[in-house]
Amino acid sequence: MENIYDIVIVGAGPAGMTAAIYAIRANMRVLLLDRLSPGGQMINTNEVENYTGAGRLSGADLAIKMFEHTQELGVAFDYKTVVDIAVGDAVKTVTCEEDATTYKTRAVILATGTVPRRLNVPGEAKWAANGISWCAICDGAQYRGRDVVVIGGGNSAVEEAIYLAGICTRVSIVTLFDLTADPKACDRLRSMPNVSVYPYQDVLEFTGEERLAGVRFKSTREDATECLVTCDGVFEYIGLQACSEAFARLGILDRSGCIEVDARMRTRVPGIFGAGDITVKHLRQIVTACADGAVAANSAASYVESLR
Ligand SMILES: Cc1cc2nc3c(=O)[nH]c(=O)nc-3n(C[C@H](O)[C@H](O)[C@H](O)COP(=O)(O)OP(=O)(O)OC[C@H]3O[C@@H](n4cnc5c(N)ncnc54)[C@H](O)[C@@H]3O)c2cc1C
Known part of the structure; x- marks a missing residue:
């Protein structure tokens, strides 16, 4: 008989890992896939202070704890990039980039999250990953004692700026509106002596010849004053883009590329479920991703049972 999983989960961030825990505990045959190390965006998060019961801990530590939990329960995991999902009557085929590997499954939970959005202004492509970063926890140490x-x-911007202010000489925050983060975090950032905030500014370009040298921006107020801040590095946090290209042909995405789900995390395609940041939702956090994963697994298990 052909090897068929009950549930294949795409993405091993907090949503996917929680879904895996709930699915295997519902006696499902589960496969968890991720193109990178398990943990998703938690891996790039310096400190998590708002995950219930966990106190203050590093994102990487929380990621390891969650993955260990899946492994203690026997969840099968593989490093794979999913590029397509074909929906048959009761069996779906998940196709991966690596050697065009395919997996047959009765249900799929999509938990692929998001990646950072880019500004698309002059100089950004030139200095991407060589002066401009999207991850302070990964690249911040390079700028110890320097200006960013x-x-x-x-x-994300405010949390990462707080982290950078602890290691850099000067941190300038350039933002299109005012600071919109958690008020407590904004207060903490504003109280740091080496931090300057430039609100209501539109970034025009990144300057520099041999290396990144600065950021030029213009006020969105009536005066439209231009300003150039010199720096050694830039960290961009201007929003997120859904990782959903592989699912476009399923007809389950909204205009921004997020997956439309109902309260039970069902998409409009039977047997396909969404969870976490990839779905249309208001609050993208670890705790809400975990909650989505639990609901999606519960719904997927009910769906699989209904096929038997
Ligand atoms: C800098 C930063 C700081 C943050 N700080 C906090 C915080 O303090 N507290 C908090 O609660 N939240 C925080 N968040 C938000 C939180 O990290 C996210 O809401 C959460 O990680 C979303 O979980 P997820 O499982 O939906 O997606 P993700 O964590 O994005 O995981 C998705 C996974 O899917 C994988 N994937 C994507 N496409 C494919 C594919 N085609 N095939 C296979 N795998 C794929 C990715 O590699 C990734 O591992 C922060 C986010 C950032 C960026």
Whole structure:
């Protein structure tokens, strides 16, 4: 008989790993896939302070704890990049980039999250990953004792700016609106002596010849004053883009590329479920991703049972 999984979970961030835990505990035959190390965006998060019961711990530690939990329960995991999902009557085929490997499954949970959005201004492509970074926890140490600019004013921008202010000489925050993050985090950032905030600014370009030298921006206020801040590095946090290209032909995405789900995490295709940041939702956090994963696994298990 052909080897068929009950549930294949695409993406091993908090949503996918929680889905795996709930699915295997519902006696499902589960396969968890990720193109990178398990953990998703948690791996790039310096400190997590708002995951219930966990106190303050590093994102990487939380990622390891969650993955260990899946392994203690016997969840099968593989490093694979999913590029297509074909929907048959009761059996779906998940196709991966690596050697065009395919897996047969009765249900699929899509938990592929998001990647950072880019500004698309002059100089960005030239200095990407060589002066401009999207991950302070990965690249911040390179700028110890140097000057950096953080672009954005939301939770990620403010949290990462706080982290950078602890290691860099000067941190300038350039944001299109005012700081919109958690008020406590904004207060903490503003109280740091080496931090300057430039609100209501539109980034025009990244300057530099041999290396990144600065950020030029213009006020969105009536005066439209231009300003150039010199720096050694830039960290961009201007929003997220859904990792959903592989699922476009399923007809389950909204205009922004996020997966439309109902309250039970069902998409409009029977047997295909969504969970976490990839779905249309208001609050993208670890705790909400985990909650989505639990609901999606519960719904997927009910769906698989209904086929028997
Ligand atoms: C800098 C930063 C700081 C943050 N700080 C906090 C915080 O303090 N507290 C908090 O609660 N939240 C925080 N968040 C948000 C939180 O990390 C996310 O909401 C959460 O990780 C979303 O989980 P997820 O499982 O939906 O997606 P992700 O964590 O994005 O995981 C998705 C996974 O899918 C994989 N994947 C994508 N496409 C494919 C594919 N085609 N095939 C196979 N695998 C694929 C990716 O490699 C990834 O591992 C932060 C986010 C950032 C960026």
